[in-house]
Amino acid sequence: MERIARTRISDLLKREDFGTTVNVKGWVRTKRGSKQVAFIALNDGSTINNVQVVVDVAKFDDEMLRQITTGACISVNGELAASVGSGQKVELQASEIEILGLCGNEYPLQKKGHSLEFLREVAHLRPRTNTFGAVFRIRHNMAIAIHKFFHDRGFYYFHTPIITASDCEGAGQMFQVTTMDLANVPRKDGDGAVDYDNDFFGKPTSLTVSGQLEGELAATALGAIYTFGPTFRAENSNTPRHLAEFWMIEPEVAFNDIYDNMDLAEEFIKHCVRWALDNCRDDVQFLNDMFDKGLIARLESVLEGDFVRLKYTDGVEILEQAVAAGHKFEFPVYWGMDLASEHERFLVEDHFKRPVILTDYPKEIKAFYMKQNEDGKTVRAMDVLFPKIGEIIGGSEREADYDKLLTRIKELGIPMKDMWWYLDTRRFGTCPHSGFGLGFERLLLFVTGMANIRDVIPFPRTPRNAEF
Ligand code: 4AD
Ligand code: MG
Numbered sequence: 001m002e003r004i005a006r007t008r009i010s011d012l013l014k015r016e017d018f019g020t021t022v023n024v025k026g027w028v029r030t031k032r033g034s035k036q037v038a039f040i041a042l043n044d045g046s047t048i049n050n051v052q053v054v055v056d057v058a059k060f061d062d063e064m065l066r067q068i069t070t071g072a073c074i075s076v077n078g079e080l081a082a083s084v085g086s087g088q089k090v091e092l093q094a095s096e097i098e099i100l101g102l103c104g105n106e107y108p109l110q111k112k113g114h115s116l117e118f119l120r121e122v123a124h125l126r127p128r129t130n131t132f133g134a135v136f137r138i139r140h141n142m143a144i145a146i147h148k149f150f151h152d153r154g155f156y157y158f159h160t161p162i163i164t165a166s167d168c169e170g171a172g173q174m175f176q177v178t179t180m181d182l183a184n185v186p187r188k189d190g191d192g193a194v195d196y197d198n199d200f201f202g203k204p205t206s207l208t209v210s211g212q213l214e215g216e217l218a219a220t221a222l223g224a225i226y227t228f229g230p231t232f233r234a235e236n237s238n239t240p241r242h243l244a245e246f247w248m249i250e251p252e253v254a255f256n257d258i259y260d261n262m263d264l265a266e267e268f269i270k271h272c273v274r275w276a277l278d279n280c281r282d283d284v285q286f287l288n289d290m291f292d293k294g295l296i297a298r299l300e301s302v303l304e305g306d307f308v309r310l311k312y313t314d315g316v317e318i319l320e321q322a323v324a325a326g327h328k329f330e331f332p333v334y335w336g337m338d339l340a341s342e343h344e345r346f347l348v349e350d351h352f353k354r355p356v357i358l359t360d361y362p363k364e365i366k367a368f369y370m371k372q373n374e375d376g377k378t379v380r381a382m383d384v385l386f387p388k389i390g391e392i393i394g395g396s397e398r399e400a401d402y403d404k405l406l407t408r409i410k411e412l413g414i415p416m417k418d419m420w421w422y423l424d425t426r427r428f429g430t431c432p433h434s435g436f437g438l439g440f441e442r443l444l445l446f447v448t449g450m451a452n453i454r455d456v457i458p459f460p461r462t463p464r465n466a467e468f
Helices: 062-066 116-121 128-153 212-222 258-279 281-290 295-303 312-324 341-352 402-412 416-427 440-448
Strands: 020-031 038-044 050-056 073-082 090-101 205-207 226-231 245-254 307-310 356-362 378-386 389-398 433-439
Touching: 020 050, 020 062, 020 090, 050 073, 050 440, 062 090, 062 307, 116 128, 128 226, 128 281, 128 440, 205 226, 205 295, 212 226, 212 245, 212 389, 212 416, 212 433, 245 258, 258 281, 258 295, 258 356, 258 378, 258 389, 258 440, 281 295, 281 440, 295 440, 307 312, 312 356, 312 378, 341 356, 341 378, 341 389, 341 433, 378 433, 389 440, 433 440
Parallel strands: 050 090, 307 356
Antiparallel strands: 020 038, 020 073, 038 050, 073 090, 226 245, 245 433, 356 378, 378 389, 389 433
């Protein structure tokens, strides 16, 4: 076969230099046709769109053509031609075909329209489907959008550790990291407690639930930073919105108060949504048509107008009024409760019909580091609540006062030996500062319209599931 430099299908479909001989390589989506002519839909992952390869059967070996089945990998040289029937402007008139990889008929993606549940069981192959190709191209584009947003605004990308000895959120949902032999755990003499002196780090360590605490160290030095990395939570919640391993983006900014923080969050998330509409149009359109006819309209609606800003206390009042008017929630509504996603979605979807930034939550349901309000009951927390998702961002202004922070740490019984370095930021030139965390997969749920968080990350980690 003549050696011609490969053209990506996404580039090929934009070309108009008909008559040129080109090479494409990819995986066969479908093959159909007659005794005279075969049509092969070929995809190489560069775009949702296939190129149609037209094969004059008489010019090729029958046995070779027979072996080109769905899923097979082929290389095609051919002439670029104008197309009428393929749904594209161009097609390829094959002159030479080489089979790079045969595909046995036990290939699980033979037919179209597999359920998303089934595709999770073949997560090693599902990126080859139209749906997951679209989702993972969008996932990449969102990562680029995020780096660009922060870079353009003078934020520094700061790498925080994945293995840590402190529990940022204090929720006790950490995966332990150890090299100890669990069948023969070393014990201390006397009380028989686990002897971590002999463990790898000489003390108990875990996978991080958040890079925030180290992010605060960086913000109080570099001014404005963001993290973007994997985080881990051993929360046993089997819901369409929770993963045990997810990616989080955490900006942290010196001198920002809670209002600056809200402005940043709103601008950031609008930037991401706009980026998806502007840069992932084919994929978003495909997901809109296939799964969620309201997707594009919902993305556009978020860009129009301002997010609602509302205090927790006022939000609870709205929910109480809804209950009084006969609305049924699964979980009870009262001041002091943590909002369930049904409550968040009621405010966003039924009441305001807009994204909502809910602020000033009771301190008991929020983490130790949040700035305490004058009322002694609430903290300067902010959650951004989104249609279909509920909480997409959680953040706060941070407690900058050393004594108040220390008092809270003691009240909650957080061990000082884990926190001395964090408290040092408040001892040495403390400053007001704020930040938040965006769950990357929650953003992707919103932008792709997928209903289950397991379908926006290549290899989901959830309770009792770590396959692939
Ligand atoms: O609200 P969270 O727990 O806040 C923090 O971790 C703070 N340290 C962030 C900060 O202020 N720097 O988590 C932040 C976001 C949530 O709003 C949600 O979008 C996502 O992370 N998230 C999860 N996403 C998927 N699976 C889970 N189990 C998640 N837990 C939180
Ligand atoms: Mg939260």
